[in-house]
Amino acid sequence: MRLETRSLAGRLVLSFSLLLAVFWTIAVGLSIHVMRAEFDEVFDSALQETTERLASLVVDDYFRRDAGTGPNQVAALDPGATDEYLTYQVRDAYGRVLLHSHNIGTEPYPAPLKPGFWSGNERRIFTIATVSDTLFVQVADSLAHRREATLESALTLLLPILLLLPLGMFAVRWVVVRATRPVNELRDAISTRDGSNLEPIVLQGLPTEIAAIPGSVNTLLGRLKLALQAERDLAANSAHELRTPLAGALAQMELLADQLTAPDDRSRSDRVLEAL
Structure with a gap:
């Protein structure tokens, strides 16, 4: 079986291109992992701060309202103007919804009435207790929003490889061809020597590896x-x-x-x- 021969430059270009793609993919994967952790930290911090600032307002608004038979709903100031990812509910010690935002229903959150963070399949919820642990304010953030932010950031890192990888391959090929040019010159000089041409080979500027x-x-x-x-x-x-x-x-x-x-x-x- 005859093996197909390849040039040294072609092998180097292919090897460097594959290594470049692999290293870039690994770097993007690590970046996405770190970025997701940082995003979660930022979102959790914003969720906690929003809950703490919102608690006094919604509790005060609840006590100003007339007592009714069902949970009260806070109307939106400008509905549909922007995407609203945060929702909230005010619940009593028995878990009943007393007050909720306009973009969430009366179904209680699955999170327990325990201060701190809780994660479900669709929401990340932060709970705070007020009025001597008789009222609980729960603010929920959409996990789909977080995944969307992570995905967009990942695409921002992955898409440039479609442009940079071909440019990197071209640059690697240019460098490799220039680096292997003395080898090709030496090969051509040796190939012209035969019984009728035994003159010495004179080449200048050869690398130390083949000098x-x-x-x-x-x-x-x-x-x-x-x-x-x-x-x-x-x-x-x-x-x-x-x-x-x-x-x-x-x-x-x-x-x-x-x-x-x-x-x-x-x-x-x-x-x-x-x-x-």
Whole structure:
């Protein structure tokens, strides 16, 4: 099976791009985790502060109202103007709803009548006790709002990767191609050396990792050049030394062949002449 070859630059670009994407994803995941914790802290702080400031107002408003048969509802000043994520209820010690905001029904919150935070599937509720623990003010924040804020922040971090990752890949490719250019030049210089071209390789500005390679290759080329020259000289000297005795033997054999008359001897002499 033949393995597909890849260039060093292509492997580096692919590896760096994958590492960049993985590290970016990990960084975004950690950022979202920290950001969600910080968001919860900020929202809880705002929820607690809102409850503490609202308690005296809604309790005072409750006592100013006429006692009725059912829970009272606080009308909205400007309904539908903005998104309203906070709702509240005033409950008595038995859990009955005495007063509630306009954007929540008369169904009591599932949170117990215990001061502090409570979390459910849909709401985060903070409870405060007033009037000698006979009235409880509960303010609820929508958890969907918190998830929406976290999601929008996460998208803000994730979307730039769609632009930055291609730019990062292009930048990495540009850097890698420039860094591997001396390697390509050395490869091309070595590939042009053969039996007819044994000149030394002269390249300037090579990185230290491959700076010693041209010297080693030049040493090998010098030894090969000397070996080939010695082989040529040996062949030339051998041919020169053999030419004279062979020529003499050929002349003597021609004279001898002319003097032979027997058919067998004549045939044998022709074979010897052909060999010479």
